[in-house]
Amino acid sequence: MNKPLTGALLSLLLLGAAATPAVAAPTTTPAPTTTPAATTPAATAPEATAAAVDFAGTVALSNCSGSVVRAPGSQPNDLALVLSNGHCLESGFPAAGEVVKDRPSSRSFSLLNSAGSKVGTLRASKIAYATMTDTDISIYQLTRTYAQIQSQYGITALTLEGARPTQGSAIKVVSGYWKRIYSCNVDGFAYRLKEGDWTWKDSVRYTSACNTIGGTSGSPVVDTTTGKVVAVNNTGNEDGARCTVNNPCEVDQNGNVTVRQGINYAQQTYIVVPCIAPGNKIDLNRPGCVLPKP
Numbered sequence: 001m002n003k004p005l006t007g008a009l010l011s012l013l014l015l016g017a018a019a020t021p022a023v024a025a026p027t028t029t030p031a032p033t034t035t036p037a038a039t040t041p042a043a044t045a046p047e048a049t050a051a052a053v054d055f056a057g058t059v060a061l062s063n064c065s066g067s068v069v070r071a072p073g074s075q076p077n078d079l080a081l082v083l084s085n086g087h088c089l090e091s092g093f094p095a096a097g098e099v100v101k102d103r104p105s106s107r108s109f110s111l112l113n114s115a116g117s118k119v120g121t122l123r124a125s126k127i128a129y130a131t132m133t134d135t136d137i138s139i140y141q142l143t144r145t146y147a148q149i150q151s152q153y154g155i156t157a158l159t160l161e162g163a164r165p166t167q168g169s170a171i172k173v174v175s176g177y178w179k180r181i182y183s184c185n186v187d188g189f190a191y192r193l194k195e196g197d198w199t200w201k202d203s204v205r206y207t208s209a210c211n212t213i214g215g216t217s218g219s220p221v222v223d224t225t226t227g228k229v230v231a232v233n234n235t236g237n238e239d240g241a242r243c244t245v246n247n248p249c250e251v252d253q254n255g256n257v258t259v260r261q262g263i264n265y266a267q268q269t270y271i272v273v274p275c276i277a278p279g280n281k282i283d284l285n286r287p288g289c290v291l292p293k294p
Helices: 146-153
Strands: 058-060 065-070 079-084 099-104 108-112 118-131 137-145 170-175 180-195 198-206 220-223 229-236 249-251 264-268
Touching (some): 065 170, 065 220, 065 229, 079 118, 079 229, 170 229
Antiparallel strands (some): 079 137, 170 220, 180 198, 198 264
16 A cells, blocks of 8 residues: 555554555655655646646645545535545554444645645544445545635635546546655556455556655546546555555456556546435445445
8 A cells, every 4th residue: 555654553564654555654744845846757748638637626634645526416515525545544444344434533634726835724524434445445524615615725626537437548646745746547457456454446557657655645546638536546566575565466357366566556436426415425325336335
């Protein structure tokens, strides 16, 4: 996993910076200002037809990255949502098979503008949903609405794409923690991605240019054509080991295992859209919602 920056957790089994899918690696949270804003492996000007992708709407957590997101049907007066990884929860990694739903939380998030500068602090009221089973996501509900965030900070939420991404599409992984943008393409999809005790379904595999590091966990993966979020960054194989923590392996339909050292992955987010009911409530019983239930 792209390790969360959680201090002592880095040295604990499945809890340290090295024990998390794409969480920040350092033991202490490094000052984001030490990393140049918008440093990206392919920081060239986007094509004329590409959507502008910057830091606006992304957030920095204490140990990870994230973004303020909305479903296609979300309304301005709905309480806003923040998307990150399940392994970025302040309570530690959910166990395999565990689902967190509507748990109170007062976690804070640093909201960034397009240049990567902090413009304010947002606060959660609860963890609306989180799991590391089948996928690796956390969704926090905030105390402010989209309209309030727009009015106070001039920041609009990123929209979740309702359709599955396509192989070869150009993407950017936007880390609010590091203020860094990675540019690459969807190389393909892993039928199953296994890391330690966890297994994720239909994971996005990046081309090698997206060489994400610890602290990028939870970063939105944005399609550069639509500007919409298609996945959430979460892990990569660091050492070439097979199916261990920080070294996920791909498992195909026949059980064949492939190890790709240095390659990184994300979890698709189109599956979240059917689960967001009017009022931005996470409803796991909605038609089309396949997220694991508690």
